[in-house]
Structures are given as structure tokens and as C-alpha cells.
Amino acid sequence: MEKHIITISREFGSGGRTIGKLVAEHLGIRCYDAELIQKLAAESGFDENYIKEAGEYTPGGFLASAFTNRSFGPTNEDLLWKLQYRIIRELAEKEPCVIVGRCADFILQDRTDCLKVFVHADMKFRADRIVRVYGEREKSPEARLKEKDKRRAAYYRFYTDMNWGNAANYHIALDSGVIGIEKSAEIIESLA
């Protein structure tokens, strides 16, 4: 079965987003990452920064949740999840594309034309990269990575009921630190 949609889940700092962009560029299709957040912001009225953050916080973990209570109805994160679910389904319906993050692999799990990719790398590679590429100023990039990993795993677990980073959830999982950003993109392209 040909794969028209490529979803990329990735550990923070692994270069998964860069890989997604490269793949999309080479295949001549769109890559949704920042654009997805803009769409979510436009349709929800939430601030883009809030959406970025909310994509990594499970309801209850996020500060805002201290002031909300699920027994009174859905949280902001739940509303965003529903919107994100609908937008990702619509994007996949419309045209071939690459979608980075936002549990798109789970949201599109019933589509047989969807290639599910996971990108990871060891702590050292990612720590070096976030300092170099993102100019992270924190004293310990490792501590920042661990916190990010924890949040993404908890968010994924909360909404999908699956373990983040479990090889069986993806068609291909790549260590970008060992395989390299360009080579990883090349392998994914050859599968699309």
C-alpha cells in the first residue's frame, strides 16, 4: 500500500522536525508543524505559544488545570485535542503531506496510507543540538530534555493510551544521532 501521509513523532532535539521538512521538500509535499499550530490558533482563538505548550502537557499537569475541574466539563487541553483531531483528519483527507508531532500517528491510525515514523537520539546528541540549533541557554540541556521527554510521553499516553517510543507503534524508528539527519530523511523518502 502506497503511503501518502507521513507522520513523524520525535524526541525533543532529535531533529525530527528538520527530517520532516527535508522529506516534504524532496517529495514536493507540505510539512505541517508550525502551520498546524497556526491553524489551531486561528480556529481555537488560543495563543500560538499556549498551543505549543499545551501539546506537551496532560490535563492536570498543566498549571491552568489547577483552576479547572473535569467534573465541570472538558479542560482547555481537551478542547484543543478535539480541534487538533479534526484538523489533522481534514489535512490527511485533503492532500499528501508530512505531519510532525501532535499524536498524528494515533489520530490517523485507521488510514492504511499513513507511514508512521519515530525519530530519537541519545541524550548527548540532543543536548548538543538544542544548544547549537535552538540556542538553548539553560544550564543543563540534559535536564530540559528529560523534562520534555517526560511531558511528551505523558501527553501521548493520556490521549492515546499507548506507550510513546514503543517500536511496535511505528513503521520505522530511527536514531538520528547514529544514522544522521539527511540519511534518515532519505530512508523515509524511499518508503513514501
Add this chain to the structure above:
Amino acid sequence: MEKHIITISREFGSGGRTIGKLVAEHLGIRCYDAELIQKLAAESGFDENYIKEAGEYTPGGFLASAFTNRSFGPTNEDLLWKLQYRIIRELAEKEPCVIVGRCADFILQDRTDCLKVFVHADMKFRADRIVRVYGEREKSPEARLKEKDKRRAAYYRFYTDMNWGNAANYHIALDSGVIGIEKSAEIIESLA
């Protein structure tokens, strides 16, 4: 860093062994799987079938363990593990090769010239395959696969203290059911 040794961990029925053989054939190197078991048998004096089975039983889970007690010393499985550890280290030292199973990824984890591969596939693909390729006669190949998965995971966990099938433990993880046996071999070859 160039990769001279390729270790392949695999779910039962995923075709990981076949992929290992293809890769070795194309690269003109040896593939240790059955040969590894023969070596273990020759050096340990244990029967080959026993070694095959013991590679999937954790001490305590295996029937024989009912008659042994760790407080009186190492079990047969422990002795086999030590031997397997030494043989795999020696093989990797000697020449480039493919090693299938037997926790070789863990045993060689300090070698930077080792490419760690995990091969998996969904239940349907594997069930069809074990009936077709191995002529499995069991009423439910799915039940047989679940039992095998459970044993391999427990064995891996017991000796390595890591989770089997966790993407982060491997440089590349491939769904052979979606990507295909030949294409999986081709991707691995391109990384060696």
C-alpha cells in the same frame, strides 16, 4: 562511525532472521543464528534444542528452574548466558557479521561499530507467516505468537534490565509487514 557488526532483535515470525540472512548475503559476511546455537551446544555440551528454548526462558520461568535454586549457585540458563556472552564478544572481535537474537545488541552495547536493529510486525502478518513458512500446526498461531513475545521480552528484561522493543534501544526499528522483508534488508545494508 562505520558499522561492522549488525545485531538483529526480532519478534517471532517477523522475518528478522530472513532479513539478517539477506543482509549478510548481500554484504558478503556471515550471519550467526543457527551457527551460534551450534557453537553454544559444542562448547556447553547442552542439546541444541535445549539452547533454543533456553534463549527464551528466564530462570525461574523455565520448568527446569523448579528443580534448581539460585541460592545454591547459577542455573543452567545463567551458565548458558555467560557462554553466549563470551562467544558473541569473540565473534564480534573476529570479523564483520550479522548476529540474530540472543541479546547481542546488549552484549555488544559498548562497541560503537555495532548497528542495532529491531524487526517487528503486526499479529496478522506474523501469524500468516509462521503458518506459511514454518508450517506451524497450532490451532491458534496468535496464541503461540503472544506466548513467544512474552517469553522473549521477559528473557531480555531479565538479562539486560531494559525493555524489549523500546525504540530507543535500537538504531533502527522496522515493521517488516509494512516495509517488506527485501526492502528492510536493503535499508539495513545501506547503513552498514
